[in-house]
Amino acid sequence: MKKFPLLFFFLGIIVLSCNKNNDAPIIEEEQETPVEEAKLPADYPAQDFMWQAMNSYYFWQADVADLGDDRFDTSEKYVDFLASESDPGEFFYKICNNHISVVGEAQAVDRFSVAFENYKDLVNVLSGVSMSNGVEFTLYAFQDSNDIFGVVNYIMPNSDASNKQIKRGDAFVGVNGTTLNRDNYIDLLYGENATYTLNMADIIDNTVTENNVEVSLTKVENFSENPILVSKVIEQNGVKIGYLMYNSFLADYDEQLNDVFGNFKSEGITELVLDFRYNGGGRVSTAVQIASSVYGTKTDELFLKARYNAKVQAIFTNREDETNFSDTTFGGVAINELNLKRVHVITTTSTASASELVINGLTPYIDVVTIGDKTRGKNEFSITLVDDASNGFFYDPNTEENINPDNQWGIQPLLGRNENADGFSDYTTGLLPTLPLEEDISNLGVLGNPSEPLLALALNHISGETAKYSRQPSMTAELFSSSFEFKGTNNVSSMTGLIKMKPKD
Known part of the structure; x- marks a missing residue:
């Protein structure tokens, strides 16, 4: 954005008038007309931070006229734009690309970017x-x-x-x-x-x-919700099958998650069922960990390739936008690997984001059998941004003292899309199940019990008896909403710790 000096004008007025009782002119005392002091971007710290951050990183920056690099040719016009919306939250959603809260679901392009008045609330909900x-x-x-x-x-x-x-x-x-x-x-x-x-x-x-x-x-x-709801080993027809009901990708539980896979490994499982039916996403680094546990800690093989806007993409020079499978958790602990050739994943319309990323990232390498309903279709990733210009607006818990004390807003805008090793990322409408089966409202069953309908179908497929299993729930109804839509980690693929931006040499 071009910078222009602000000009202040002061005008003193000398007024000459004639006294009706005296023809001699009277010189009145000089008066100074009060002039309102011009506003600066700092007068609108939240809106200024949001615009600067979105102009730099937002995935659809080039498609939003108000985020254009040449949108404002004077500082006055820029400040007027910041002042056009007094509510920073409304301002944020208006500069998104047809945000769902502005245009409705039918016309929405951006369905998932969010803003919080206090960044600490955003950080907390993303931590479960x-x-x-x-x-x-x-x-x-x-x-x-x-x-x-x-x-x-x-x-x-x-x-x-x-x-x-x-x-x-x-x-x-x-x-x-x-x-x-x-x-x-x-x-x-x-x-x-x-x-x-x-x-x-x-x-x-x-x-x-x-x-x-x-x-x-x-x-x-x-x-604080522990996302590991159920983990157990099921033995069926001589086959040991690991079952994990995992409800959110939360970094604070990475080591416990790794222990679950360590137990599966020690038990000698040869098949695995990942139950992501209510998992709306979370940390991408945890998705990498799960995928590496399933497939193997093959650090020379690509798990995902991030696609940003053209401005950000131009920064990368040597595969900094790629993330391979890992041999350690984000905390540095050796990952317990199973080296499986196949995995079964239970999905519903509440399955989103980092959950879908695991499915998509593993598909080029192993047989991924999905069971249940079509997933949500959230193929974009995001990151937490705060008003800390010294760190490029990226949130860092170790430098919170650098955050502008006059602006505590935090935003989680969409920054891009993650492709798998085959270059595929086009699942905005969701990933279709291999074996479709809706949950039966009148018979949800007990999670982790072999008789629970969706798990039963997975177990039948593992044993080769799928044809014997009825896929008709006795009771379904029109889905209206769910508590998962109000969870902070819902529809989130947070790239915290994985974005490796650096200037070109």
């Missing part, structure tokens, strides 16, 4: 720390009605809900005695009240009926 009562659920719409109902997907261990009479498969139709509908569900389930009561229901003969049971739940501040 949030205010939660421990219930994850899916909301469904009643046919020909504005009302909706919920079904519990799972309960987080050590949460408030883990001590209550509520479990996977339970249904609810109201909150605090008010029937849930398309218009009130956000206020009732995600409102300011930390405590609320769910009005439960029974599902009998494909009919949802309120049963007068109430469950009181309280959200706890700074609750």
